[in-house]
Amino acid sequence: MSTEQILSSDGIPLAISLKKAERRNKIRAALLVAPLFLFILFVYVFPIGEMLFRSVDDRMISGMLPKTFKAMEKWDAKDLPEEPVYAALYEDLSYLKETKTYGKIIARLNYEKSGFSSLIKKTVRKVNKFEEGNYKEQFIKVHKRWGQMEYMGALKNTAPKWTFAKYLKGVDLKFDQEREIIQVPENRRIYKILWMRTLNVALWVTVFCFVLAYPIAHLLATLPMKYSNLLMICVLLPFWTSLLVRTSSWMVLLQQQGPINDLIVWLGIAANDNRPELMYNVIGTFVAMTQILLPFMVLPLYSVMKTISPTLMRAGKSLGGTPFVAFRKVYFPLTVPGIGAGCLLVFIISIGYYITPALVGGASGSLISNTIAYHMKSSLDWAFASALGAMLLVGVLTVYWIYNKLVGIDNIKLG
Amino acid sequence: MSLPKYTPLNYRLWHYTYLTICGLVFFFLIAPLFVILPLSFNAEQYIHFSAKMLALDPEGFSLRWYEDMIWGTKNPWGLAAKNSIIIAFFATIGATILGTVAALGLSSRHMPYKGAVMALLISPMIVPLIISGTAIFFFMAKVGLAATHTGIILAHIILGTPFVVITVTATLTGFDHSVTRAAASLGSNPVNTFMKVTLPLILPGVISGALFAFVTSFDEVVVVLFLAGLENTTIPIQMWVGLREQLSPTIMAVATCLIIMSTLILVTAELLRRRSERLRGINR
Numbered sequence: 001m002s003t004e005q006i007l008s009s010d011g012i013p014l015a016i017s018l019k020k021a022e023r024r025n026k027i028r029a030a031l032l033v034a035p036l037f038l039f040i041l042f043v044y045v046f047p048i049g050e051m052l053f054r055s056v057d058d059r060m061i062s063g064m065l066p067k068t069f070k071a072m073e074k075w076d077a078k079d080l081p082e083e084p085v086y087a088a089l090y091e092d093l094s095y096l097k098e099t100k101t102y103g104k105i106i107a108r109l110n111y112e113k114s115g116f117s118s119l120i121k122k123t124v125r126k127v128n129k130f131e132e133g134n135y136k137e138q139f140i141k142v143h144k145r146w147g148q149m150e151y152m153g154a155l156k157n158t159a160p161k162w163t164f165a166k167y168l169k170g171v172d173l174k175f176d177q178e179r180e181i182i183q184v185p186e187n188r189r190i191y192k193i194l195w196m197r198t199l200n201v202a203l204w205v206t207v208f209c210f211v212l213a214y215p216i217a218h219l220l221a222t223l224p225m226k227y228s229n230l231l232m233i234c235v236l237l238p239f240w241t242s243l244l245v246r247t248s249s250w251m252v253l254l255q256q257q258g259p260i261n262d263l264i265v266w267l268g269i270a271a272n273d274n275r276p277e278l279m280y281n282v283i284g285t286f287v288a289m290t291q292i293l294l295p296f297m298v299l300p301l302y303s304v305m306k307t308i309s310p311t312l313m314r315a316g317k318s319l320g321g322t323p324f325v326a327f328r329k330v331y332f333p334l335t336v337p338g339i340g341a342g343c344l345l346v347f348i349i350s351i352g353y354y355i356t357p358a359l360v361g362g363a364s365g366s367l368i369s370n371t372i373a374y375h376m377k378s379s380l381d382w383a384f385a386s387a388l389g390a391m392l393l394v395g396v397l398t399v400y401w402i403y404n405k406l407v408g409i410d411n412i413k414l415g
Numbered sequence: 416m417s418l419p420k421y422t423p424l425n426y427r428l429w430h431y432t433y434l435t436i437c438g439l440v441f442f443f444l445i446a447p448l449f450v451i452l453p454l455s456f457n458a459e460q461y462i463h464f465s466a467k468m469l470a471l472d473p474e475g476f477s478l479r480w481y482e483d484m485i486w487g488t489k490n491p492w493g494l495a496a497k498n499s500i501i502i503a504f505f506a507t508i509g510a511t512i513l514g515t516v517a518a519l520g521l522s523s524r525h526m527p528y529k530g531a532v533m534a535l536l537i538s539p540m541i542v543p544l545i546i547s548g549t550a551i552f553f554f555m556a557k558v559g560l561a562a563t564h565t566g567i568i569l570a571h572i573i574l575g576t577p578f579v580v581i582t583v584t585a586t587l588t589g590f591d592h593s594v595t596r597a598a599a600s601l602g603s604n605p606v607n608t609f610m611k612v613t614l615p616l617i618l619p620g621v622i623s624g625a626l627f628a629f630v631t632s633f634d635e636v637v638v639v640l641f642l643a644g645l646e647n648t649t650i651p652i653q654m655w656v657g658l659r660e661q662l663s664p665t666i667m668a669v670a671t672c673l674i675i676m677s678t679l680i681l682v683t684a685e686l687l688r689r690r691s692e693r694l695r696g697i698n699r
Contacts, residue, residue: 025525032520033532036513036576044539044573047554048546054553212440219437233681234445240684241448241677242634244654245670249447251662252454257463259450294444323426352543354637359658369545376549376641389546400541404534 048393055386058163061108064101065092069159077156080147086135090127097124111381112165113154119145166387171195191371191388198368201285202351206297208290209346210339213297217338220298221305235302239295247356250288254279254360280362288356293349297342304338337406344403348396368392448674455480455667462662480668491653492669499649502564503632506571510628513572514579515621519613521580522587533580540577544637547574552641562644570638575628582627586620586691619691626684630677 006014062069067088075081096102102124109116126142140147157165157175168174168181172189176182183189220228220235238246253260261275270276278284308331316326354369361367368388375385418430458477459465467475484492520526521533539547551570552561560566594616598608614621636651643652650669657666 022525025523026527029520029523029526032523033517033526033536034520036517036536036580037532039513040536040539040573040576043554043569044547044551045535047550048542050553051546051550212443215433216437216440219434231441234441236681236685237678238444238448240630240681242651242654242670242673244634244636244651244658245451245673245677246447248654248658248662248666248670249451251658252450252462252667253447255462255662257461259464291443291447294440348541352545354543354545355655359655369543372545372549373637373640376552382553385549389549392543393546396541396543400534400538404530 051386052390052393055166055383055390056162056164057383058158058165059161061105061158062161064096064105065089068092068155072156072159075156077153080136080149081152083134083136086139086146089139090130090135093120093124093127094130097127109155109158112158113151115145116151116154119143119151166384167391169384170388170391194366194368194371197282198351201282201289201357201367202347205286205289205293205350206343206347208286209294209297210343212290213294213301213342214335214339217298217301217305220302221308222310235295235298238291239299243292243355246292247288247359250284250291250356250360251279254284254287279360280365282361282365284360284362285357285365285367288360289350289353292356293346296345296349300341300345301335301338304335304341308334340406341403344399344406348399348403351399352392352396451667451670451674455664455671457664457667460664462664462667480664483665484668484672487665490665491648492650492665495648495650495653498564498647499633499651502567502571502647502649503629505564505568506575506632507625507629509568509572510575510579510632511621511625514576514624514628515583515617517576518580518583518587519609522584522590536580537577539573544574544635548638548641551638555642561642562647564647567639567642567647567649570642571628571632571635574635574638575631578627578631579621579624582624583617583620586617590616619687623684623687623691626680626687630680 008014008017010017068085071085071088072081075085093102096105102120106117106120109120123139123142123146130138145151153176157179165175169184170191172184172192173181174184216231216235220231223231252258255261256275256277256279258278260278261270264270265272265275278287312330312334313323313326316330317323321329352369353367354373357365357367358370358373361370369392372385372388372392375381375388418427422430453464453468454462456476456478457463457465457468458475458479465475469475484490517536521529521536526532547570551573555561555566555570560569590613594612595608598612599605603611634651636655639647639649639652640655643649650673654666654669657663
């Protein structure tokens with residue numbers, strides 16, 4: 001057979017012409033996506049990258065004490081350092097005093113070990129009275145902590161330009177003087193508890209949402225249209241209502257003199273002068289989050305159940321299964337994609353929840369997001385806030401990735 | 416859902432239990448919203464159902480908290496409402512345009528790396544707001560847009576676009592591309608085709624995406640908490656501040672207004688969804 005090329009009307013071989021058209025279409029599609037893609041990339045993805053960068057960046061202090069750290073390179077950190085280290089420290093500190101920039105290292109060193117604050121302040125005050133030579137002795141004379149291994153070791157620990165210390169702190173670990181990773185003292189282990197609580201709340205909220213959402217999604221999917229549309233409002237109205245409105249309605253309901261407590265007293269479960277605390281603890285967080293996130297579970301379940309033909313259940317029953325067996329063997333397996341979508345969605349949202357726990361959670365009901373916000377706005381330890389954020393982000397993205405594998409991100413349905 | 420007459424008693428019982436459970440869940444979903452309505456008309460200062468209110472005595476009710484909301488001295492709600500509307504308006508426009516255009520590209524079968532690009536564009540919806548807030552704050556502070564309307568609007572465009580992309584892509588999946596080809600073969604240029612043929616058909620999806628973007632922006636607290644200065648306070652921020660101090664009846668009045676607004680949005684969204692399904696020829 002002859003391999004004669006097919007030509008298009010303008011004389012170019014069809015294969016080439018087609019390829020050209022394909023490429024043009026590809027470029028056109030890419031150009032349409034480009035504005036949003038670049039916008040998200042520059043204003044969103046890169047800043048998140050910068051945040052991750054900030055969590056390991058420790059260059060500020062190495063820029064302020066360059067000579068000290070250079071001299072410390074030769075020091076093995078087993079015994080107190082020799083004279084050259086102190087001489088370098090003297091030079092660095094005098095320069096910092098001259099330029100009045102020592103404030104920053106005080107904060108940084110105090111994160112590393114408390115006690116550095118007074119140490120540096122006192123030393124800087126006296127540094128211009130130092131005489132030449134024998135700096136080690138003079139330093140120790142100003143403050144005895146300069147002669148203690150804990151402080152000198154801690155100082156050396158701040159030398160590397162990049163550090164994972166903030167991540168270690170986020171899981172209650174730290175570097176000791178020999179740069180070995182150890183657990184922090186028992187009474188200061190707060191972050192593991194916080195992570196566990198966040199995980200627990202997210203898991204249980206997901207479970208509660210699933211248990212509550214499954215029957216009503218089923219009802220909505222099986223009722224005739226005119227009834228289900230009416231009932232759907234009960235799901236969609238909270239969905240469209242401001243989060244703060246819903247949280248404030250829970251604050252009204254759960255407060256000490258609120259309707260739920262009135263009911264409890266009226267039922268005789270608790271005495272009037274001994275009303276239970278329903279708010280500012282983990283109970284409040286649970287109840288409010290479950291109600292607020294329930295629509296996110298109902299909607300994916302509903303959209304899957306809507307596609308299941310009722311004849312399948314009838315077929316199951318006619319083949320001799322009891323309704324329960326038919327449900328378990330036929331209906332339930334068909335709803336699994338919806339369950340997966342709803343559960344992962346609720347889990348992802350609840351693990352990073354901020355507003356509701358902050359308002360109704362109190363101290364014992366606050367989650368990891370609240371701690372991140374605290375370090376961003378109050379303690380101003382931005383590097384630590386970034387590290388906690390990065391850890392949370394990794395967790396969420398893992399779940400997101402699983403979600404994408406199982407459900408496919410284009411299968412998300414809204415309303 | 417009436418049962419056939421021959422249904423055995425135990426199934427009958429189970430069926431009514433199931434309906435009761437469903438009823439309770441629906442109650443749990445919707446009832447909290449309705450607690451707020453009567454309390455906003457309370458004549459007293461406390462967030463509590465007074466004896467007069469329970470007795471339906473007209474004296475127990477008043478509009479004083481609505482008056483306080485609108486004319487009250489030193490009240491922040493006027494400025495907050497103005498800011499909220501300005502920010503939500505521009506954020507919606509930005510998110511809708513960027514999102515719709517991107518969705519057009521994404522639903523083309525020629526789009527390279529579709530999955531990865533889609534995942535990236537949807538990510539602002541998935542990443543916890545606290546992380547988005549932190550990252551965007553660092554960025555805006557660096558480029559000098561912190562505590563400006565522009566900064567908040569840009570942030571809200573980011574948060575709103577995933578919704579537009581999702582709804583418009585969903586509308587486009589049922590889209591019959593032969594109509595655009597027909598337009599092209601009749602000599603229409605792509606822009607003209609889009610404006611005259613594609614857009615009217617996908618408009619319901621675009622508008623419902625825009626509604627999502629609007630609500631996202633109007634309701635957003637976390638990112639604004641990081642970005643806003645005193646001048647850029649919004650309604651959610653004022654509610655947040657108010658709720659942290661104490662529950663005041665004025666907040667209940669504001670909340671009632673917001674519930675009314677969300678009801679309107681719900682009705683609009685529902686009408687649009689039905690119209691969209693009709694246009695795409697999905698019969699149920």
